[in-house]
Structure formats: structure tokens, C-alpha cells
Amino acid sequence: MANVVKRMNDIVLMVPGPTMLSERVIRAMSRQAINHRSEPFRKLYKRLVEKLRYIFRTEKGEIFILTSSGTGGMEAALANIIEPNDKVIVPIYGNFSQRMADIARVYGANVICKRYPLGEAPRLEDIKALLDEHEDAKALALVYNETSTGVVVRELEAICREARRRGVLTVVDAISILGGEKLEVDAWKVDICIGATQKCLAAPPGLALLSVSQEAWEVIEKTKAKSYYFDLKRYKRFREEKWETPFTPALHLMFALDEALDMIREVGLDNWIMRQKICSEALYEGIEGLGLEIFPKREWRSPTVIAVRYPQGIDDVKFRNRLADIYHIEVAGGFGELRGKIFRIGCMGIVSRKELFVVVTSIADNLTYFGYRADVGAAISRMSEVLRRL
Amino acid sequence: MANVVKRMNDIVLMVPGPTMLSERVIRAMSRQAINHRSEPFRKLYKRLVEKLRYIFRTEKGEIFILTSSGTGGMEAALANIIEPNDKVIVPIYGNFSQRMADIARVYGANVICKRYPLGEAPRLEDIKALLDEHEDAKALALVYNETSTGVVVRELEAICREARRRGVLTVVDAISILGGEKLEVDAWKVDICIGATQKCLAAPPGLALLSVSQEAWEVIEKTKAKSYYFDLKRYKRFREEKWETPFTPALHLMFALDEALDMIREVGLDNWIMRQKICSEALYEGIEGLGLEIFPKREWRSPTVIAVRYPQGIDDVKFRNRLADIYHIEVAGGFGELRGKIFRIGCMGIVSRKELFVVVTSIADNLTYFGYRADVGAAISRMSEVLRRL
Numbered sequence: 002m003a004n005v006v007k008r009m010n011d012i013v014l015m016v017p018g019p020t021m022l023s024e025r026v027i028r029a030m031s032r033q034a035i036n037h038r039s040e041p042f043r044k045l046y047k048r049l050v051e052k053l054r055y056i057f058r059t060e061k062g063e064i065f066i067l068t069s070s071g072t073g074g075m076e077a078a079l080a081n082i083i084e085p086n087d088k089v090i091v092p093i094y095g096n097f098s099q100r101m102a103d104i105a106r107v108y109g110a111n112v113i114c115k116r117y118p119l120g121e122a123p124r125l126e127d128i129k130a131l132l133d134e135h136e137d138a139k140a141l142a143l144v145y146n147e148t149s150t151g152v153v154v155r156e157l158e159a160i161c162r163e164a165r166r167r168g169v170l171t172v173v174d175a176i177s178i179l180g181g182e183k184l185e186v187d188a189w190k191v192d193i194c195i196g197a198t199q200k201c202l203a204a205p206p207g208l209a210l211l212s213v214s215q216e217a218w219e220v221i222e223k224t225k226a227k228s229y230y231f232d233l234k235r236y237k238r239f240r241e242e243k244w245e246t247p248f249t250p251a252l253h254l255m256f257a258l259d260e261a262l263d264m265i266r267e268v269g270l271d272n273w274i275m276r277q278k279i280c281s282e283a284l285y286e287g288i289e290g291l292g293l294e295i296f297p298k299r300e301w302r303s304p305t306v307i308a309v310r311y312p313q314g315i316d317d318v319k320f321r322n323r324l325a326d327i328y329h330i331e332v333a334g335g336f337g338e339l340r341g342k343i344f345r346i347g348c349m350g351i352v353s354r355k356e357l358f359v360v361v362t363s364i365a366d367n368l369t370y371f372g373y374r375a376d377v378g379a380a381i382s383r384m385s386e387v388l389r390r391l
Numbered sequence: 392m393a394n395v396v397k398r399m400n401d402i403v404l405m406v407p408g409p410t411m412l413s414e415r416v417i418r419a420m421s422r423q424a425i426n427h428r429s430e431p432f433r434k435l436y437k438r439l440v441e442k443l444r445y446i447f448r449t450e451k452g453e454i455f456i457l458t459s460s461g462t463g464g465m466e467a468a469l470a471n472i473i474e475p476n477d478k479v480i481v482p483i484y485g486n487f488s489q490r491m492a493d494i495a496r497v498y499g500a501n502v503i504c505k506r507y508p509l510g511e512a513p514r515l516e517d518i519k520a521l522l523d524e525h526e527d528a529k530a531l532a533l534v535y536n537e538t539s540t541g542v543v544v545r546e547l548e549a550i551c552r553e554a555r556r557r558g559v560l561t562v563v564d565a566i567s568i569l570g571g572e573k574l575e576v577d578a579w580k581v582d583i584c585i586g587a588t589q590k591c592l593a594a595p596p597g598l599a600l601l602s603v604s605q606e607a608w609e610v611i612e613k614t615k616a617k618s619y620y621f622d623l624k625r626y627k628r629f630r631e632e633k634w635e636t637p638f639t640p641a642l643h644l645m646f647a648l649d650e651a652l653d654m655i656r657e658v659g660l661d662n663w664i665m666r667q668k669i670c671s672e673a674l675y676e677g678i679e680g681l682g683l684e685i686f687p688k689r690e691w692r693s694p695t696v697i698a699v700r701y702p703q704g705i706d707d708v709k710f711r712n713r714l715a716d717i718y719h720i721e722v723a724g725g726f727g728e729l730r731g732k733i734f735r736i737g738c739m740g741i742v743s744r745k746e747l748f749v750v751v752t753s754i755a756d757n758l759t760y761f762g763y764r765a766d767v768g769a770a771i772s773r774m775s776e777v778l779r780r781l
Contacts, residue, residue: 014426039721076618199639207597207641
């Protein structure tokens with residue numbers, strides 16, 4: 002049968018991005034190109050910026066839509082505020098916080114790193130100590146949700162407010178959590194917030210999203226952009242002068258994003274976030290119900306990326322390949338030190354009971370094949386309890 | 392009626408990119424997301440690289456597919472070879488050659504510019520003189536087809552060979568001509584060739600395409616990348632190790648490109664190019680048949696972008712807006728100095744008799760409204776003559 006029934010389009014994507022797209026979003030993308038120097042484009046662009054204000058929870062933030070992955074958004078954030086030797090504080094607690102430090106270094110920053118054990122994240126008190134020690138820091142770069150370890154920074158609001166009080170800019174990578182957890186750019190005083198389309202917004206990959214505060218903008222205006230493609234001043238000028246982008250944008254991804262953001266507005270952002278959170282809580286219950294161990298301690302658990310320790314003796318690649326081949330479910334492995342030790346389930350966007358039940362059941366069945374007995378009944382019953390709140 | 396019949400999806404796009412997409416390409420894009428860390432993605436990526444070798448005419452060139460506009464590709468090319476104070480020669484003959492110089496400057500290059508009158512392009516002898524004068528130049532950056540003025544560099548092959556002989560790298564922006572004119576990366580000794588999806592390949596916008604020679608690669612290996620997102624060494628490592636991209640790619644644009652490249656392979660690249668060239672020749676005949684003047688002299692005329700001088704007294708914005716509103720046809724205006732003086736017709740990708748006839752007829756009719764009498768009969772008859780070769 003394996004040769005007859007090939008893996009087709011029926012894969013259930015449960016990786017931490019890209020996420021599954023709704024039929025509505027796929028349909029919205031399926032259209033002819035338009036001229037990006039024409040009124041229909043300008044209307045689309047304006048609409049998207051307004052809809053993104055709603056997502057970022059900002060009234061006055063400058064909104065940018067860049068044709069790039071989320072990493073391009075991180076680069077845009079840092080390339081526009083850093084001058085060589087500027088001090089940038091970067092707490093490191095996984096691959097994406099490491100990436101933030103690496104990008105800052107490309108632009109010649111004096112990067113102050115503080116490492117945390119994998120599975121943990123910095124607390125307000127840690128950040129305060131760092132800020133005390135480095136009063137001359139220009140920026141503090143933080144990953145709100147560290148996708149590589151499945152941890153979330155709990156006190157982001159207090160941290161950003163503290164940095165603002167001290168005149169230190171905050172650059173927050175919210176790529177894997179924007180639209181999946183409370184995030185109030187204006188109220189929390191986030192200076193540069195970076196998101197992407199293919200995570201909790203359930204749009205296709207290829208666009209980075211930025212919100213920039215007035216405080217950060219003042220710095221950007223005084224800073225010579227270290228990139229041409231990611232020069233935010235040029236994007237702002239084109240937007241203000243004519244609602245256009247300086248370079249040809251990925252139009253079809255914008256069509257898709259337009260529809261994806263409509264879906265969120267229709268249910269309301271809070272409900273959209275709550276739905277995903279209930280689903281991830283159900284997944285945590287389900288995974289623990291199977292007798293598996295969650296990688297981060299309870300206090301750090303991400304609402305969008307569920308990192309699970311492998312039981313002794315289960316081979317990561319074999320386990321995930323079989324999960325994909327037989328059950329048509331894709332989950333992600335671990336990075337670096339965590340490779341082979343954990344797998345990660347993305348719980349983002351349009352995920353629903355259907356995906357949750359099938360992923361937990363399939364993981365259980367797959368574990369059995371590898372000699373690990375999992376109690377699928379207990380798992381489903383624990384999930385069901387949480388899912389009543391849906 | 393104007394309020395009843397709104398402009399919908401029936402616009403005929405005749406701008407110099409993005410171009411119209413075929414139904415096949417739109418359909419190919421209309422699908423669920425996949426995991427970019429999975430076998431189906433690796434196969435797609437491998438396929439695309441092979442198909443792009445065919446388009447760039449290179450066997451050994453390193454192929455890169457970047458999630459960005461073409462300008463991102465230009466940035467990638469320059470950010471990976473330039474060290475501060477490196478001498479880079481950039482002949483300037485329009486907005487995109489100016490952009491090449493601007494990007495090189497962002498990376499601290501000592502940029503040697505030579506300006507040409509708009510509507511002209513450098514000849515081999517000009518380049519030889521520049522290379523003689525600047526023997527220490529590291530690179531020569533050229534725009535093969537200057538989209539802003541509708542001129543093509545005629546002696547690109549001889550120019551690139553000459554530069555290679557002298558050990559000077561060539562960086563060629565072929566964005567608006569890749570797949571629309573003869574271009575032999577290996578045979579012509581082009582070091583870094585930059586293309587994009589939304590022009591003559593008739594795929595949606597959002598991906599930049601690069602081919603890099605072994606000679607350029609040796610330089611890149613010795614150069615510290617000045618960008619993280621556009622660090623080509625990282626892309627190469629990920630590709631060689633696992634046929635993956637370092638950052639989440641714009642999957643749906645890759646699905647679409649895959650199909651667009653199939654369409655080219657089915658007819659053969661030479662035929663695909665020839666078809667577009669016959670169409671643009673027909674357009675030149677049609678435009679002259681209407682009594683309008685082509686902006687560049689005959690020797691420089693681009694095979695993909697037809698730049699037309701406005702007759703005295705015709706307002707650019709009014710003319711183009713009416714062409715879009717009444718005839719549903721979009722052409723582009725001029726940039727900078729040429730704003731208001733020319734309009735530009737893109738003749739790329741899946742353009743056919745149908746678009747050519749409707750665009751020339753509509754331009755003629757629109758001209759009449761603005762008080763200019765055009766001989767549409769003469770135009771169509773001259774076009775018809777050329778189109779016999781289709």
C-alpha cells in the first residue's frame with residue numbers, strides 16, 4: 002500500500018509555522034497579479050496597515066509589511082537602529098534569541114549576552130539587573146516566544162515598561178506568538194515589534210510585519226540605515242507619499258494576509274487568541290496524559306509551541322518520519338543541543354479539535370510502534386476537559 | 392455606467408512587472424502550506440534549482456532563491472562581495488543602475504559612477520575605458536535591461552568577458568530581462584546574475600533569483616557577509632547539507648514558480664524568449680504606426696520594456712488613469728526626470744496577440760480623447776506584419 006497511497010496534500014501541519022491555511026485564505030491568494038503602482042494596490046496596502054494596527058494593538062505605531070521571512074523583519078529592526086559599537090543587550094535562551102544577537106553583531110553592535118538554561122526565559126528581575134549593569138545600553142532585544150524551546154517570556158509588559166523608563170529601546174521578536182497571545186504594543190511600550198504571517202495569523206509565509214514606536218522612530222531617523230532593502234525610512238516615505246512600497250511587494254501574500262486578518266477581525270482578536278490558547282492547553286494535557294514530559298517547566302510553557310521530551314530510546318527522525326508517512330502529521334524536531342531530545346508541536350492559527358485529537362492519537366499510536374505504551378484514553382479525556390471551554 | 396461597472400479583475404497588466412499570470416500558475420499557487428523542513432519541500436527546492444540552471448544557462452553556477460523582491464537580490468549580490476572601500480564601477484543610465492550604485496554605497500564601496508544620457512547605455516568601448524582607468528576595481532555592476540528608460544545593454548557578453556579577463560567581477564541586474572532575452576551566464580562569464588520571478592518568467596512577485604559563478608564564490612567565501620538575511624554562505628550551507636533554506640521561504644511563490652518554469656521548459660527557453668521578442672517588436676511597430684515616438688534610439692531598444700514619448704500636451708497621469716479606468720489597461724509612467732515625459736509598456740511573459748492588439752487600439756482611442764489623432768489602422772497593419780513570425 003505504501004507505494005500506492007502516496008503522501009499528498011492531506012498532511013496535517015502541526016509545526017511551529019507555517020501553519021495550515023483556511024480555504025478562504027487560499028482562495029484569496031488565487032488571483033491575477035495587479036499593478037503595485039495603482040489604486041487597487043494602495044487600497045489593499047492601507048487596509049492591511051489598518052488591520053495590522055488592530056493585531057499589534059497600536060494606534061500610532063508605524064506599521065511595515067516587508068517581503069521577507071520573519072528573520073528579515075529582525076534584520077530590518079536592528080539594521081535601522083544600530084550604529085557600530087552601540088550596546089545591545091540580548092538575553093539568550095534558544096536559537097532565535099541567539100539569532101537576534103548574531104544579527105546585532107553583523108551590524109557592529111557591542112552585544113551583551115546573558116545565557117539562560119534552555120527551557121527557561123529571563124524574568125523582570127534579571128532584566129533589571131542587566132539594565133543596571135549596562136546603563137549605556139541603546140537597546141534590549143528579546144524573543145517573546147522562543148520557538149526553539151517552547152518557552153514564553155512571562156513578564157514582557159513589565160520588562161518593556163522598565164526599559165522605556167530607562168530610555169532603552171525594546172526590540173521584540175514576536176514572530177511565533179503575534180496573534181497567539183496577549184501583546185499590547187502601545188500599552189506595554191514595545192518599541193519595535195516583529196511578527197510574521199505564517200504563524201498565529203494563519204497566512205502564507207513570506208511577509209515580515211513590524212510595528213515601530215515613536216521613540217524608536219526618532220532613533221531610526223538619526224541612524225543611517227545599514228541595509229538598502231530593509232531601509233525603513235524609505236518604506237515610510239513611500240507609504241506616506243503615495244501608499245506604495247519602494248520595491249515590488251509579494252502581492253499574492255498580501256491578498257492572502259488581507260483575508261486572514263478579516264477572519265481574525267470577524268471573531269475578534271481576543272477570541273482568536275483565546276481559542277488557540279485553549280487548544281494549546283488541551284495539547285499540554287493530552288501530551289501529559291500520554292505520560293510524556295513537557296520540556297519547559299510549567300511557568301515557561303509557550304501558548305503556541307509545545308516542546309515535548311522524547312521518552313528514552315525513541316529516535317527523533319524515525320519517530321517524526323513515521324508520524325508523517327503513516328499518519329500524515331508533521332511536527333518539528335529540536336535545534337542544536339535539543340536535537341533528538343525533543344519534538345515540537347505548533348498550535349497556531351486555525352487549529353481545531355480535529356487536529357488536536359488526531360495529532361495526540363497518532364502520536365500515541367506511533368509511540369506504541371516504538372515500544373512506548375501511552376494511555377490515549379487518559380489523554381483524550383484530559384483534553385476534552387479543557388476543550389469544553391472552546 | 393462608471394458607477395455600475397467597477398474595475399474588477401479584468402485589468403490587462405502591461406506594466407514592466409508584475410506581469411499577468413497564467414491560470415496554470417495561479418492554480419499551482421492555490422494550495423495548502425507544507426513544512427519547509429520536510430521531503431516534499433526538499434524535492435521542490437531541488438527541482439527549482441535545476442529548472443533555474445536552465446533559465447540562467449549555467450551548469451556550475453550556484454543558484455539562490457531568496458524571499459524578497461529583485462532589489463533584495465541586488466542587495467544580496469553586493470552585500471556578499473563588498474568590503475569597505477572596495478572599488479565598484481557602476482555606469483548609470485537610469486533608476487535601476489542608480490540603485491545599484493546606492494546599494495554598493497550602503498556597504499561602504501568606493502563607487503565609480505559614469506553617467507550616460509537617459510535613453511542610452513554603455514558600450515563595450517566605454518567599459519574598457521573605465522576598466523583601464525580603474526585597474527584596481529573589484530567589481531563592475533551593470534543593469535542588463537534598464538527598466539526605467541527601456542534600454543538594453545547590447546554588448547553584455549563582450550563586456551562580461553572583458554571584465555573576467557581582467558579579474559573584475561561582474562554583477563548583472565537582469566531582473567526585467569531574465570527569460571526575455573538571450574542571457575548565457577556560463578558562456579558570457581557573468582559572475583553574479585540577478586533575476587526575479589514577476590517579469591519574463593510570468594510568476595508572482597516576491598522571490599529574487601541569483602546565479603553565482605565559481606569566481607564570485609571564491610570572493611564571497613573570503614568576504615564577511617554584511618547582511619544576515621542575505622548571507623549567501625548560509626543559504627549555500629543549508630542547501631548543500633539538506634536542501635533547505637535557512638529561513639522560512641515564501642512557499643506558495645515557489646509552487647507558482649515551479650509551474651511557471653515548467654511552462655517555459657515545455658515550449659523551450661529559446662522559443663519562449665523569441666515569442667516575447669516578436670511581441671515587443673510588434674509593439675514597437677504598433678506604437679510607431681500610431682505616430683508616437685519611441686524614447687530610446689533604435690539601437691538601445693529593450694525587448695521587454697517599450698518606453699514611449701508622450702506627444703506634446705498629453706498629461707501622463709490623466710492619460711494612464713483613463714487608460715486604466717475606461718479600457719482596463721495598465722501601463723507604467725516614467726521615473727524622475729522622465730516623469731510625465733514617457734510611458735512604458737511591459738512586454739513580458741505570457742503576453743500574446745490579444746493583449747498587443749487591445750493595448751495599441753486602446754492607446755490610440757485614448758489619444759483621440761486627448762486630442763491626438765492616431766492611425767490605428769496603420770498600427771495594426773504594421774504589427775500584423777511582425778506577428779506573422781509568431
